[in-house]
Amino acid sequence: MFSDKIIADLKSASFIRAMFEQGNRLRQIYGDENVYDFSIGNPEIEPPEEVINAIREIASSREYGTHRYMSNAGYLFVRKAIAGRLSQAYGMEVPAENICMTCGAAAGLNVVFKSILNPGEEAIMFAPYFAEYKFYIGNAGGVPAIVETDENFQIDAAAFRAAIKPGTKAVLINSPNNPTGVIYKDEILEKMAGIIKEKEKEYGTGIIVVSDEPYNEIVYEADRLPVVFRIFENAIVVNSYSKSLALPGERIGYVAVSPKLKQNGLLMEAIVFNNRTLGFVNAPAIVQRIVAKAIDAAVDPGIYRERRDILYNHLTSLGFQCQKPEGAFYLFVKSPVENEMDFVETALRNNVLVVPGRGFGRAGYFRIAFCVGLDTIKGSLKAFEKIAAEYFN
């Protein structure tokens, strides 16, 4: 009696759900402190002080109309604050009119794909990938075209070139990357820009680069990230404050469309229209106000760097193979056995929850989300030793 497609999707998604249920079951048996749950990217840290102060200010100011509808694109004063920051970071003017506030990056991506994809058109995405991307593209009637990255999880220019077809409408990139922690280099992005231009000319099409950047404030070594608005002609940035302000439950983010993108004004109209009609209507008013008041705040990446270093050093010393993440808060580790499902089972037996790589389109690996408390990190070290002992001698 329901949607056949959704019921089928439910079945394919049931594996990860089973994982979460396992976590709850283990916690009930062994207690919270004896279960090392690295399964979800749900930051354990609290938001910066500026966020708490912002909520207090909103409550006490009682400004008239605080909770009313505003423009579907969001408050102009919030969009201006973000535009100001982006203009400075990008070294080019980003007008407030090119920003639409969204209920997080997940909302932003759905709105963007619905705005640009015609049924059957392809959006290229790179494996390993954040699994939800496939749904976002599919919701808009698009088709995800998966391109494998190289052994360092960097984009392979030749594979990228080969994947572009006449029906390619979008290229989705995510850097710092979930699940690998990789940051794409300027050089590779510039090479991609050249390939896109070449292919657009060959096919007489237009290709839009959609850059999902929720981890842009969680960067460990680099002093700046590549600016996609400068590198690509037709670019859209999607962002979220879930990670940078540790507000994942509040659903706040934005879409920024490059002023260089052809007919960007028309695209903004389509984005705002879809923000409305897909049912978001507007990003939550109070959370928009919080973000504007805390616009210069961000979580300290040092908190995550410490966790990364402890886990990365421990795991590699035990014999695990893993690239050192340059950003975000995930380790994507090679499974010591070919079938990583076996490894995930072994980890589970030791009360350690990790996500199998096939959930991200790359079997033979597993993901650790290290945005958990330091106690969990430290408590897990012994468990990882026991797990390692089953595989390495």
Added chain:
Amino acid sequence: MFSDKIIADLKSASFIRAMFEQGNRLRQIYGDENVYDFSIGNPEIEPPEEVINAIREIASSREYGTHRYMSNAGYLFVRKAIAGRLSQAYGMEVPAENICMTCGAAAGLNVVFKSILNPGEEAIMFAPYFAEYKFYIGNAGGVPAIVETDENFQIDAAAFRAAIKPGTKAVLINSPNNPTGVIYKDEILEKMAGIIKEKEKEYGTGIIVVSDEPYNEIVYEADRLPVVFRIFENAIVVNSYSKSLALPGERIGYVAVSPKLKQNGLLMEAIVFNNRTLGFVNAPAIVQRIVAKAIDAAVDPGIYRERRDILYNHLTSLGFQCQKPEGAFYLFVKSPVENEMDFVETALRNNVLVVPGRGFGRAGYFRIAFCVGLDTIKGSLKAFEKIAAEYFN
């Protein structure tokens, strides 16, 4: 370079946008106090005191994890609070497991239609209707089947019966109604339930009644509203706190699935899955907490009753024909000229903004949203006199 469908939709939607722009233009020329904008259902009143206190409490309690992800269905304690209220109001047990918190009713309806409709399946809706419904059904690949109501805007049983086809999957009702203010009577809903059973048997199909009830707390005469969970076998209630707590900008509402609905557990899984993958992820954490703290609060319908009475009495005394709204905060008035676009133009010349009936699928009428300040209501009376003078003698 964008989605052809969305660009086409934009064109068809540009008329209402032009209306809003007219309002802004008029306000700039004549000043806020000389423009009578009845175009949007954006409550002018402030939320109840309980809401303001809730925000203050959240800010000062600083509970650990307040802004983190929770289950995609929302906090269990919030769902339990709502389930308790519904169980009492409906006189039957509604389990918390059958409730999913959503980013308002617009989100809830998108999530519900995506969960139940297969491509090409029909959802019956009644004219005049809230225009966004067509987009919500279309987003899920469904087809809106419009059924006209009778001269009192009540559902016509014969027309309803004739509209049900083998491909009919859903029936969308909205009571108290936007734009007419009508409340559907128990008798007509019970008649509909009988027709649905008969047609389900005839076609061997299942039909789900989706009841959009954001105005359920804004009721003028009735002491209780019909309970769709008791009347229909397969029913879903979608609700929002936009009107009942005057929080339209905050995007908070819920979907409740009847425990009598066949396989309601599976449907809840589909709804929670779609809440996640359509990009809502979860209803905003802080707003869920606000709603739970203010669960027994509601705006005073007396505020709207006063506005209704002033406008209704004035307009009918001037010669306008209009049914007296039993709920919600809209008047749906017969245009004194056949082409209501001409009337809307005349109103505009007098700084009065109303929405043409064709925006709701019923030409020859116009809608007044009277959720504005009492000053606006009173200030508009003279303007309506001048407008009336152009049509009635």
